[in-house]
Each structure stands twice: as C-alpha cells, then as structure tokens.
Amino acid sequence: xxxxxxxxxxxxxxxxxxxxxxxxxxxxxxxxxxxxxxxxxxxxxxxxxxxxxxxxxxxxxxxxxxxxxxxxxxxxxxxxxxxxxxxxxxxxxxxxxxxxxxxxxxxxxxxxxxxxxxxxxxxxxxxxxxxxxxxxxxxxxxxxxxxxxxxxxxxxxxxxxxxxxxxxxxxxxxxxxxxxxxxxxxxxxxxxxxxxxxxxxxxxxxxxxxxxxxxxxxxxxxxxxxxxxxxxxxxxxxxxxxxxxxxxxxxxxxxxxxxxxxxxxxxxxxxxxxxxxxxxxxxxxxxxxxxxxxxxxxxxxxxxxxxxxxxxxxxxxxxxxxxxxxxxxxxxxxxxxxxxxxxxxxxxxxxxxxxxxxxxxxxxxxxxxxxxxxxxxxxxxxxxxxxxxxxxxxxxxxxxxxxxxxxxxxxxxxxxxxxxxxxxxxxxxxxxxxxxxxxxxxxxxxxxxxxxxxxxxxxxxxxxxxxxxxxxxxxxxxxxxxxxxxxxxxxxxxxxxxxxxxxxxxxxxxxxxxxxxxxxxxxxxxxxxxxxxxxxxxxxxxxxxxxxxxxxxxxxxxxxxxxxxxxxxxxxxxxxxxxxxxxxxxxxxxxxxxxxxxxxxxxxxxxxxxxxxxxxxxxxxxxxxxxxxxxxxxxxxxxxxxxxxxxxxxxxxxxxxxxxxxxxxxxxxxxxxxxxxxxxxxxxxxxxxxxxxxxxxxxxxxxxxxxxxxxxxxxxxx
Amino acid sequence: xxxxxxxxxxxxxxxxxxxxxxxxxxxxxxxxxxxxxxxxxxxxxxxxxxxxxxxxxxxxxxxxxxxxxxxx
Numbered sequence: 196x197x198x199x200x201x202x203x204x205x206x207x208x209x210x211x212x213x214x215x216x217x218x219x220x221x222x223x224x225x226x227x228x229x230x231x232x233x234x235x236x237x238x239x240x241x242x243x244x245x246x247x248x249x250x251x252x253x254x255x256x257x258x259x260x261x262x263x264x265x266x267x268x269x270x271x272x273x274x275x276x277x278x279x280x281x282x283x284x285x286x287x288x289x290x291x292x293x294x295x296x297x298x299x300x301x302x303x304x305x306x307x308x309x310x311x312x313x314x315x316x317x318x319x320x321x322x323x324x325x326x327x328x329x330x331x332x333x334x335x336x337x338x339x340x341x342x343x344x345x346x347x348x349x350x351x352x353x354x355x356x357x358x359x360x361x362x363x364x365x366x367x368x369x370x371x372x373x374x375x376x377x378x379x380x381x382x383x384x385x386x387x388x389x390x391x392x393x394x395x396x397x398x399x400x401x402x403x404x405x406x407x408x409x410x411x412x413x414x415x416x417x418x419x420x421x422x423x424x425x426x427x428x429x430x431x432x433x434x435x436x437x438x439x440x441x442x443x444x445x446x447x448x449x450x451x452x453x454x455x456x457x458x459x460x461x462x463x464x465x466x467x468x469x470x471x472x473x474x475x476x477x478x479x480x481x482x483x484x485x486x487x488x489x490x491x492x493x494x495x496x497x498x499x500x501x502x503x504x505x506x507x508x509x510x511x512x513x514x515x516x517x518x519x520x521x522x523x524x525x526x527x528x529x530x531x532x533x534x535x536x537x538x539x540x541x542x543x544x545x546x547x548x549x550x551x552x553x554x555x556x557x558x559x560x561x562x563x564x565x566x567x568x569x570x571x572x573x574x575x576x577x578x579x580x581x582x583x584x585x586x587x588x589x590x591x592x593x594x595x596x597x598x599x600x601x602x603x604x605x606x607x608x609x610x611x612x613x614x615x616x617x618x619x620x621x622x623x624x625x626x627x628x629x630x631x632x633x634x635x636x637x638x639x640x641x642x643x644x645x646x647x648x649x650x651x652x653x654x655x656x657x658x659x660x661x662x663x664x665x666x667x668x669x670x671x672x673x674x675x676x677x678x679x680x681x682x683x684x685x686x687x688x689x690x691x692x693x694x695x696x697x698x699x700x701x702x703x704x705x706x707x708x709x710x711x712x713x714x715x716x717x718x719x720x721x722x723x724x725x726x727x728x729x730x731x732x733x734x735x736x737x738x739x740x741x742x743x744x745x746x747x748x749x750x751x752x753x754x755x756x757x758x759x760x761x762x763x764x765x766x767x768x769x770x771x772x773x774x775x776x777x778x779x780x781x782x783x784x785x786x787x788x789x790x791x792x793x794x795x796x797x798x799x800x801x802x803x804x805x806x807x808x809x810x811x812x813x814x815x816x817x818x819x820x821x822x823x824x825x826x827x828x829x830x831x832x833x834x835x836x837x838x839x840x841x842x843x844x845x846x847x848x849x850x851x852x853x854x855x856x857x858x859x860x861x862x863x864x865x866x867x868x869x870x871x872x873x874x875x876x877x878x879x880x881x882x883x884x885x886x887x888x889x890x891x892x893x894x895x896x897x898x899x900x901x902x903x904x905x906x907x908x909x910x911x912x913x
Numbered sequence: 914x915x916x917x918x919x920x921x922x923x924x925x926x927x928x929x930x931x932x933x934x935x936x937x938x939x940x941x942x943x944x945x946x947x948x949x950x951x952x953x954x955x956x957x958x959x960x961x962x963x964x965x966x967x968x969x970x971x972x973x974x975x976x977x978x979x980x981x982x983x984x985x
Contacts, residue, residue: 264941269937300967303966304966418936455935459945497956587956701975701976
C-alpha cells in the first residue's frame with residue numbers, strides 16, 4: 196500500500212468518521228482539548244463540532260462528523276456526514292484525510308460503514324477502539340492483518356491508554372494515511388454494471404458530483420429508487436428517474452434485490468475479510484454487560500432502579516447547584532451595587548445596573564444547573580446506562596406518544612426547562628425531540644415555586660384533609676400533576692399534527708457497559724454551558740434590556756404638585772411604585788386589563804405578566820414594587836396586602852380564591868420565560884418553534900385560566 | 914414466523930426482511946442467514962432486546978413484525 200505522510204506537512208482538515216458509541220467523541224476531545232467550538236449547521240439542528248490540533252508543529256483542523264451507521268442517509272445528521280464526505284455540502288469543508296473510528300468489539304457492523312467510506316477514495320487511517328471490551332468477550336482483532344486486508348493503516352487504542360492524542364499523532368507521522376482501493380467488497384457483475392450505467396449515463400454528464408463520489412451515490416440511488424433526497428444540483432431529472440427505475444427492474448430480473456444487494460454483499464465481504472483476523476474464543480461465562488443488564492433492564496427492577504437514579508440525580512443537582520446559584524445571585528447584586536455607586540446617578544447607571552448586569556446575572560444563574568445536569572447525562576451516557584433507561588421506559592413513553600429517551604429531559608424540566616431542553620439532544624428522532632421540547636415547559640420548574648407559594652399562602656385555606664394532608668399541600672401537588680397532564684395531552688395532540696416526515700425505524704443500540712472517560716465528560720459538560728452563555732445568552736440580555744426600558748420609561752419626574760397630591764391621598768406609594776405604574780410596562784398592564792379581566796386579573800397583575808417574562812419568580816418582586824412592600828423572606832407583607840386589597844367599585848376583596856387559582860393555572864401553562872424561548876431558538880435553530888411555543892402556550896393558558904376562574908367563582912364557596 | 918412471536922433467550926435465523934425500512938434494518942447487520950438471539954423484553958412487552966453479530970440492539974414492535982425468522 197502507498198502510505199503517505201505528506202498531507203500532514205501542510206495545514207489540513209482531518210475528519211473523524213464512525214458509528215455512534217465508538218468513542219469517537221472521546222478521540223475528538225483528546226485531540227482538540229479545549230480548542231473546540233460547537234455550533235449548529237445552518238438551517239438544521241445538527242451540531243457541528245470543530246476544533247484544532249497540532250501535529251509536528253503544524254495546526255490542523257479537526258471535524259467530528261455526526262455518528263452514522265451508514266452513508267445511505269436516513270437522518271439529517273447522517274446526511275451531513277455523507278454530503279461532507281462526498282464534498283457536496285456547502286457548509287463544511289471537504290476533509291483532506293479521515294480517521295475512521297471502529298469499535299473492535301462490534302467489528303462487523305462498524306466495518307459496514309467503513310467499507311462504504313473506503314469507496315470514497317479519501318486518504319485515511321483506521322483507529323480500533325474498545326479493545327478492552329472486545330478482549331473481555333474473548334475477541335482479539337489482529338490489527339496488522341486487518342491493515343493488510345483493507346490496505347490502510349490500522350492502529351489499536353485502549354481505553355486505559357493515558358495519551359490517546361499522542362498515540363494517534365505518532366501513528367499519523369509514522370504510518371501516514373492511505374487511499375483505500377475502491378470496491379474492495381467486490382460487487383456482483385449485475386450490481387457493478389448498474390453502478391456504471393448510472394455513473395456514465397446520468398451522474399457524470401448531468402451532475403456536479405466529484406468523480407470519486409459517483410459510485411457510492413449510484414448505489415444509494417439504486418437502493419432509494421428516487422431522486423427525493425438529492426441535495427446537489429442536477430439536470431435532466433426525468434432521465435435520471437427513468438434510468439434508476441429501469442436499472443432496478445434489470446437488477447431484479449438478474450436475481451438481485453436492488454434495495455438489499457449492496458448491504459448483503461458488503462456484509463458478505465466483511466465476513467470473509469475478518470475471517471482469521473478476529474480470534475473469537477468461545478466463552479460460556481457471562482460478561483459484565485450481561486450481568487448488569489439482568490438487573491438494569493429487568494422488567495420490575497429496571498424501572499425502579501431508573502427512578503432511583505433519577506431521584507439521586509435531581510437531589511444532587513438541587514443540593515449542588517443551589518449554593519452556586521446563590522453565590523452567582525449575590526455576586527451580581529454586589530456587582531450591580533458597586534457599579535451603581537461608581538457611576539453617576541442617571542440613565543446610564545440604571546441601564547447598566549438594572550438592564551445589562553441584571554440581564555447577565557439572569558444568564559449566568561442557569562450555568563450550575565446546566566453543567567451539573569450534563570455531568571450526569573454525559574457520565575450516564577458514557578457508561579452505557581442511558582440506552583438501558585430508554586429501553587426500559589420506551590414502552591411507557593410510546594403510550595403517550597413520546598420516546599424512551601424523553602424521560603430524562605422531561606424530569607430535568609422540574610428543576611428548570613433550560614437544561615431539560617438542551618438534554619433533548621440525546622433523542623435521535625427529530626419529531627420525538629421536537630415534541631419533547633414543545634411540552635417540556637409544562638413541567639413545573641422551580642421558578643414557579645415562589646408564585647405558587649405566595650398565592651397558596653394568601654388564598655388557600657389551611658384545612659386538613661383526611662387527617663394527614665393539608666388543602667394547601669394538595670393544591671401544590673395538584674399544580675405539579677396538572678403540568679404533567681397538560682404535557683401528556685399536548686404530546687398526544689402534536690403527535691397527530693406534526694409532519695411525520697420519513698419515519699426512521701427505532702433501532703437503538705445498547706452499547707457495552709464501560710467506565711466513562713472523565714476528561715471527556717467534563718469537557719463536554721462545560722461546552723454545553725459555553726453554548727448556553729454565548730448563544731442563548733445574547734437573546735436573554737437583549738430582552739432584559741427591552742424589559743428594563745419598558746419599566747423605566749417614560750421617566751417619572753416628581754413635580755411638587757404630584758408630591759403633595761401623593762401625600763394628601765396618604766397612600767404610601769414609594770417613588771419606584773409610581774415609576775413602575777406610569778411606565779410603558781404600567782401602561783401595558785392597564786392596556787391589557789380588559790383582556791385579562793375575564794381571568795380575574797387586574798392591571799397590577801397585568802404588569803406582573805409582562806415583567807415576569809424575564810423569569811417567572813420576578814412576578815413576586817413586581818407585586819412587591821407595585822404595593823411598595825419591603826421584600827422579605829416569607830413574603831408575609833405581600834400575602835397580607837393581597838388578602839386585604841379592596842375593589843374600589845364593589846367594596847369587596849379584590850383578589851379571592853378564584854383569582855388565585857386562575858393565576859396559578861395561568862402560570863402553570865403560560866410561556867412566561869424568555870430564557871426558555873432563547874434556548875428553544877438555539878436548539879431548533881429557527882424562530883419558528885419558540886414563537887409557536889409562545890403562541891400556543893399563551894392561548895392555552897388564557898383559556899384554562901378563564902375556565903378555572905368561571906368555574907371556581909360559580910361553584911366554590913368564597 | 915416473525916420476530917414479534919419470538920421468545921427470549923432463544924436463537925433464531927433471519928430468513929428475510931420486509932417493509933419499507935428493510936435497508937435500515939439490514940444495515941444494522943440483520944441480514945438474511947444471520948443468527949440472532951432474543952435476550953429479553955422491556956416492561957410492557959416492547960421494545961425487545963436482541964443480540965446480533967455480537968452486539969445488543971433494541972427493536973420496537975413494527976421492526977419485529979418486518980423480520981421473518983426461523984428456529985435453529
């Protein structure tokens with residue numbers, strides 16, 4: 196074989212290709228370390244992982260292509276891998292050389308993709324991973340002989356290896372890369388003729404595909420039978436379509452199934468190529484994976500253990516993240532005060548302190564939860580447990596129209612929707628993922644707690660029920676349950692509405708259990724934090740400034756008239772109360788009052804609905820400002836004030852049980868959180884979905900709150 | 914018989930794959946003549962876990978119904 200090391204003497208683009216669960220990400224993290232950047236590919240939700248690495252003093256680009264089982268693309272991420280490799284994808288560089296990552300413990304299926312990639316004639320080196328898992332199962336792959344068989348350099352990596360990156364770089368300089376021979380798998384005569392016909396009669400004259408990509412594209416078209424999933428430019432469409440169908444018929448006449456021929460022949464080749472290279476000791480003893488699976492996927496023990504894992508996970512996130520969140524909160528308050536004192540009083544001061552610093556604080560406060568949740572997720576994913584959890588839960592989740600992998604993101608939503616929405620990335624199927632994102636904010640997040648707490652304390656009587664429960668506790672629990680019911684109901688509706696697209700079969704691999712790679716777990720978790728701050732953070736700070744503007748303008752100038760008027764009416768309104776009431780936010784509250792009156796809300800709550808868009812718990816602070824109440828830990832001042840508020844027209848209490856229930860139902864459903872919308876924009880890569888989410892949740896919240904208000908005013912004794 | 918009638922811990926030989934997703938199923942290594950073992954079923958009966966070509970894969974009802982197998 197003609198090995199070349201020349202490519203590495205000038206800056207080049209190295210792409211990592213392989214099946215999912217092969218340790219590809221671990222290799223990418225080892226090669227690039229913190230010199231990596233994750234962003235979305237334009238227009239779709241697949242992430243582009245790019246980084247750099249230095250080999251012999253030369254800086255090379257490294258792309259971690261999305262994991263794929265085949266080049267015959269069925270999913271968006273596989274399509275990107277395919278299009279990048281054939282050089283027809285505009286948003287990714289065509290790689291100069293490939294690192295083909297292959298799981299040694301699962302050689303057949305991994306070599307299937309490898310044999311397809313080898314037909315593309317890109318210089319490559321093969322990296323065998325998971326050799327320890329393989330040898331546990333009595334499998335020993337002879338990498339030297341595999342290299343001879345395939346005609347490309349092959350190296351073996353071990354999970355216990357300290358310096359993965361050094362090992363790969365050394366191998367690259369020593370052995371270089373080689374261009375594999377095409378059609379090593381030796382397709383049958385009829386298939387080969389069909390490939391040549393498509394190539395010569397259509398692909399070559401009427402498309403702009405590079406020559407090396409044509410045979411593999413011809414195979415894909417033969418299996419596909421149509422031009423529906425073609426993304427390069429072409430002419431003579433009808434000719435192409437006709438040709439494909441004709442050739443399919445010809446193949447069938449000659450005894451080949453056009454859809455299956457390629458797959459069968461490649462697997463046949465793999466069987467022959469690995470014969471004598473893979474030593475398989477027959478071992479009767481059960482592997483660790485078998486033993487652990489007997490427990491973790493057990494019909495009864497499996498779901499129970501999964502709930503326990505979730506419980507430990509959320510308890511830890513809660514107790515670990517809270518001190519950091521308190522610290523961040525304090526830090527930004529202190530910073531605001533410090534900067535506020537430093538700058539001269541005035542507009543700029545207010546903009547920086549109440550707009551920018553408060554907005555930034557509102558972004559950074561999410562980081563502890565995001566990073567801790569992802570540490571758990573990447574850890575569990577790395578051990579192989581996440582696939583088991585999905586396996587155990589899938590039966591239950593498909594009943595409500597979701598996926599087994601929806602459980603962890605949905606449960607994370609109880610802490611905060613933002614890390615939960617980011618965690619939906621583990622759901623492969625786009626439709627399942629989208630539905631999970633769209634219903635996730637119904638999970639009662641911790642920001643709703645302060646609002647629920649104030650309303651319940653003020654208006655729900657503290658009766659005992661059945662001796663052990665209190666009515667307040669039952670209402671509290673009811674609100675959580677209500678969120679879950681809304682989520683399930685919406686999922687069922689969306690399952691019917693959303694375009695099914697091309698259904699992808701549910702074929703989920705259960706990778707062998709292994710000890711996760713720590714540095715990779717940590718790097719990836721911090722990357723998630725970085726993505727949130729840089730991508731969602733921009734939107735959050737911008738909206739914060741808009742909200743600041745609405746509450747600060749027009750400026751209240753106390754004229755002596757107004758001051759005396761205020762003093763005369765003996766209302767104890769502070770200056771900040773008057774400022775808020777006559778600001779654009781205050782006017783907004785008054786403007787929407789007629790619209791929210793049927794829900795039992797007045798303009799003061801209307802202001803709160805606007806300001807709480809920054810974060811739900813801001814509602815409580817806003818009400819405190821409106822009523823000029825000193826904010827306290829137990830909110831007793833506010834609770835007392837809400838109870839005694841009198842409607843000037845009727846002389847009756849302004850707020851009652853019906854208002855409280857209506858407001859809580861509204862808060863349980865409404866999309867009152869700009870940070871959630873910002874992260875939905877990032878994760879779906881379009882404004883379409885966050886806007887849809889906002890619209891449907893607001894309408895739903897309005898209708899449900901209205902029904903609640905009507906029913907409870909009529910039928911509940913107040 | 915199809916894989917949906919198969920019983921855990923029994924080994925079967927694949928005869929053929931039907932349906933529109935046959936390419937996807939075969940690419941995962943479930944090709945005619947290959948052998949697979951049904952390992953277990955999930956709590957509500959589906960998905961099922963199988964061992965094929967030395968690795969573990971889970972399949973939902975629809976995929977199981979598309980895979981024709983015979984007892985070895």
